[in-house]
Amino acid sequence: MNAQSADNDALAVPSGARALLTVEHLTMRFGGLLAVDDISFAAGDAEITAIIGPNGAGKTTVFNCLTGFYKPSEGRLSLRHDSESGQQPLFYLERMDDYRIADAARVARTFQNIRLFPTMSVLENLMVAQHHALLRASGFTLLGLFGSRRYRRAEKDAIERARYWLDRVQLTEQANISAGSLPYGAQRRLEIARAMCTEPVLLCLDEPAAGLNPRESAELNQLLLRIKEEQEIGILLIEHDMSVVMEISDHIAVLDYGRKISDGTAEFVRNDPAVIRAYLGEEDEEQEEKGEQGREQERPEQEQSESNRP
Amino acid sequence: MGTDGKTPEPPSANPGQSKGQQASDREGALPAADLLQGRLSARQMRDLVKESAFAGLIAFGIFVFISGVRIVDQPGGLGLEYHWSRLVLYVGIVCVGRFLWGLRVRLRRPDHVPQWKAILGRTTARAPQVAKILAGFALVFALLLPLMPFASRYLVDTATTILIYIMLAWGLNIVVGLAGLLDLGYVAFYAVGSYSYALLAYYYDFSFWMCLPLAGLFAASFGVILGFPVLRLRGDYLAIVTLGFGEIIRVVLLNWTELTRGPDGIDSIPRPTFFGLPFTRRPAEGADSFHTFFGLDYSSMQRIIFLYYLILVLALITNLFILRVRKLPLGRAWEALREDEVACRSLGINPTNTKLSAFAIGAMFGGFAGAFFATKQAFVSPESFTFIESAIILAIVVLGGMGSQIGVVVAAVLLIGAFEFLRSLEQYRMEALGAAMVVVMIWRPRGLLAHREPTVLLHHDRALDLGEAIEENDS
């Protein structure tokens, strides 16, 4: 596949949906290392777009560029809000600071190695996610100090939103305990709930199923599908777990060594010889090996968080 | 804390002797000979002696120049004075102490929980209740203190000093405890506050009440000035830069003689008035002073007590502010920033503004306390703002438990109180402080009363929630 044709494919979403995020010629260099090499793709609105690829393919780096943690060496990342939802509908993410991307462009993300606020309570984690609305309501703290009615109302709303998402990820019972004391799977769900509390238009999930058992994984599928349908937001998903990816993705982009090697529907990618060669393995053997590796890496993390439990 | 009757056999114990040992176990105390023969193998014994000797060697290295050899001023130049007996004593204490400690560790049952740990565990579990009761008690005591029969001038004065430190520690707690930014130069803001008032009063005859907000404002601006260059720094790097900042302020105050009068300091800073009523014995012609207005006899205690209540109010305002701000988005953002800055960014929190606000607000309270200090002493000089002050304030925060309000009070009372108490033992003060810090950090590594209560709770009972909503609307 030459660059030209990849380009033309890239700017359309396979299902024909409106493109929420358009990534064009994204390149990220770390010194001499080309971690992401001229990648272009589009992610549709109200669709789940999966980014898959072997370890070190550059998936997380794409996320970090999208969310402003890295400044891309080259390329354009444009995010187009629904025309009715904002006054400023088009954002060029590569020009924005990370916190502005979350706040103004409304891109939320989770992290491959979970990043919660561990000593704060589960509910507080969700309140921090609603920082901006609350800060404004508290008159940048001045009114809040004197217990203004407006702030109390805003706080109540924020708690209600937090409660809604806690219900959705089945963490309502644990709302008042510290986030760090939750078991691993619950921490992953909490991180998703926290991202959703920012009311994003694009939700980026970095390996949300890592370290989950099959039942939890299935629940995650349901959760993501319902978020997509009910909130009508785009979801960008990095995942090694093929049972998750193949089942819920509307669109899959495959990376290998920083380049995009395939892009299309699950059906298309599954049968794409380039993908089979590079990623799914010649035969079953290699895939098995890959799966083993993935699990091996996750296990220590999981054990650690389990042993943290009192 | 010696071995009790239940001490088990170490695996290496000689089985032939275990019977006799058990017999002696039942009697309670263990004869030393028994300990040394039956319970420790020769190898363990050798290790123990080796460890003690090594500890002794280190102690020798430390104490030889501190206590063993002293430089003294003699006629005809400097000379050396030797205190070998003292050196031997110190090294001996360390050796024996290390030996006994090692013995105890080796004889301990693996699953044995020492009594002090069990007690500590229990108090930790009850920390929130303990803190609440303590806070209530402390508040009532603080309010009534000057009215107590035993409240001498010295006592109220000391209590005022303690309250200054409490206020400073609470202010620093915003930066260190909440926002997690290690600041070793906090005294700089205290100095800025003090000198703001001193200079404005000296050059422009501003009154205390006018200068108090200005001092806070100036200190806050210096907080922002310090904040900008250190935004990207964390942990130890931040600590070093803030330390440097503190020294810069002090050195500038010391050397800018035209403005600050340098090491001479500024004296006869006006005292605060009570709503315009000064605390002078003889008021100006036609004016009232505090005692004439209220028809009291003149007593210098009136001013002391007024200053005490003034700092009490200032400190309580600081405390109230922190209690409230923790429940506001700004306070939560500070804490979130302390926990994970990257996650904060991903949630749209501007780390620059959040950090600067922590620096500025922390500095502001330092500035208020500084203005109070200037008016209490009626004299400021750069000597009051050395690094050791920053260290003491930080020690109070760390000892009390980062982020714990009442812990700070306990730590300030203990530390500053101990300083006063140990005043007669001038040369051992710092040693005692160091030892106390080490002990507390071993026993309670997170501080005396470290405990974090969530700032917002989810009430599972929706009916209760509704009731609260009604109540809130009524009020």
Ligand SMILES: Nc1ncnc2c1ncn2[C@@H]1O[C@H](COP(=O)(O)OP(=O)(O)OP(=O)(O)O)[C@@H](O)[C@H]1O
């Ligand atoms: N900050 C960085 N500095 C230098 N190299 C980096 C940096 N971040 C990522 N890389 C490199 O870029 C490449 C892609 O890394 P990335 O984390 O994006 O892979 P990934 O696809 O997410 O892999 P995984 O499945 O293991 O998470 C790797 O070779 C990695 O070492």
Ligand SMILES: [Mg+2]
């Ligand atoms: Mg990754």
